[in-house]
Amino acid sequence: MDLTKHAFFEGKIIPLGEANINIATHGFLYGTAVFGGVRGYWNEEKKRLFVFRPYDHFYRLINSGRMLAMNIPQDENALTQLLLDLLRIDGWQQDVYIRPTIYKADLGIGVRLHNLKDELNMFVIAYEPYVKNDANAHVTVSSWRRIDDNVIPARGKVAGAYANSALIKTDANRAGFDEAIVLDNNGHVSEGSAMNIFMMRNGQLVTPPITDNILEGITRRSIMEIARRELNLEVVERTIDRTELFLADEVFMTGTAAQVVAVTRVDYRNVGGGEMGEVTSKLRTLFDDIVRAKNPAYSDWNVGV
Numbered sequence: 001m002d003l004t005k006h007a008f009f010e011g012k013i014i015p016l017g018e019a020n021i022n023i024a025t026h027g028f029l030y031g032t033a034v035f036g037g038v039r040g041y042w043n044e045e046k047k048r049l050f051v052f053r054p055y056d057h058f059y060r061l062i063n064s065g066r067m068l069a070m071n072i073p074q075d076e077n078a079l080t081q082l083l084l085d086l087l088r089i090d091g092w093q094q095d096v097y098i099r100p101t102i103y104k105a106d107l108g109i110g111v112r113l114h115n116l117k118d119e120l121n122m123f124v125i126a127y128e129p130y131v132k133n134d135a136n137a138h139v140t141v142s143s144w145r146r147i148d149d150n151v152i153p154a155r156g157k158v159a160g161a162y163a164n165s166a167l168i169k170t171d172a173n174r175a176g177f178d179e180a181i182v183l184d185n186n187g188h189v190s191e192g193s194a195m196n197i198f199m200m201r202n203g204q205l206v207t208p209p210i211t212d213n214i215l216e217g218i219t220r221r222s223i224m225e226i227a228r229r230e231l232n233l234e235v236v237e238r239t240i241d242r243t244e245l246f247l248a249d250e251v252f253m254t255g256t257a258a259q260v261v262a263v264t265r266v267d268y269r270n271v272g273g274g275e276m277g278e279v280t281s282k283l284r285t286l287f288d289d290i291v292r293a294k295n296p297a298y299s300d301w302n303v304g305v
């Protein structure tokens with residue numbers, strides 16, 4: 001991580017190396033923070049960096065904060081402008097990953113949400129692939145369960161809840177899998193450690209509904225729209241059973257960091273023919289062009305720096 005790059009911290013843009021919080025900070029002690037994960041894509045032909053759906057990402061961040069009684073003065077438009085300033089200062093000419101966080105910033109002990117001040121920060125790093133094996137991932141069904149809306153809201157990105165994702169991811173990786181699929185407390189498929197899930201079954205593209213304890217994924221929403229508009233697919237949000245993953249023709253996972261990951265094996269069983277399926281392959285290509293601002297039909301999703 002390059003600490004000379006800039007960050008927004010306590011109201012100012014300063015070098016990342018100087019953007020440090022105290023060890024007694026509430027958000028650090030109790031995980032009372034919410035965050036986002038946004039990406040900027042370098043377009044080589046246009047020699048320009050484009051941020052993908054920043055307004056939607058910041059809107060979700062603000063909503064994640066609202067669930068933890070957080071208020072910040074900026075709306076999604078102001079946060080997008082702030083991000084553009086931050087990106088321009090360092091003149092990034094490569095794919096980047098942006099991490100905004102809102103956190104309970106008071107110092108001291110005492111677990112609660114009220115009567116605490118909220119701070120926003122944001123930093124940018126060079127992008128590194130999240131799932132290396134993204135063309136034929138082997139995933140397992142985790143023995144951990146997904147946090148429930150009545151435990152910690154899963155629809156938003158609450159920092160403390162990522163201990164759940166970390167348990168899921170580490171056990172999967174240590175057992176030799178690329179990623180894990182986690183079931184909710186009713187035993188239904190929810191999502192991955194940091195990715196939403198889709199399957200092709202009986203000609204339909206199926207994904208769990210938000211009410212099955214998944215993050216309101218922005219890649220998920222984008223892929224649903226692209227599949228309908230470009231591939232004329234019927235896209236269905238319904239509860240998915242674990243064993244349907246064995247019967248599906250195709251399975252893939254989506255996320256800002258991971259993009260579209262083809263899942264070709266689930267717990268040692270081939271998905272479909274055991275290779276990346278046609279729909280997954282088409283969606284990967286479409287998505288990559290769209291995020292890099294190469295498809296004018298989706299230009300309202302690309303914000304140029």
Ligand code: PMP
Pocket residue numbers: 037165191192193194195196214215216217218219220254255256257
């Ligand atoms: N689920 C979880 C738990 C995540 O952390 C992420 C990554 N933000 C996703 C799904 C994918 O969401 P998005 O497409 O908005 O990045």
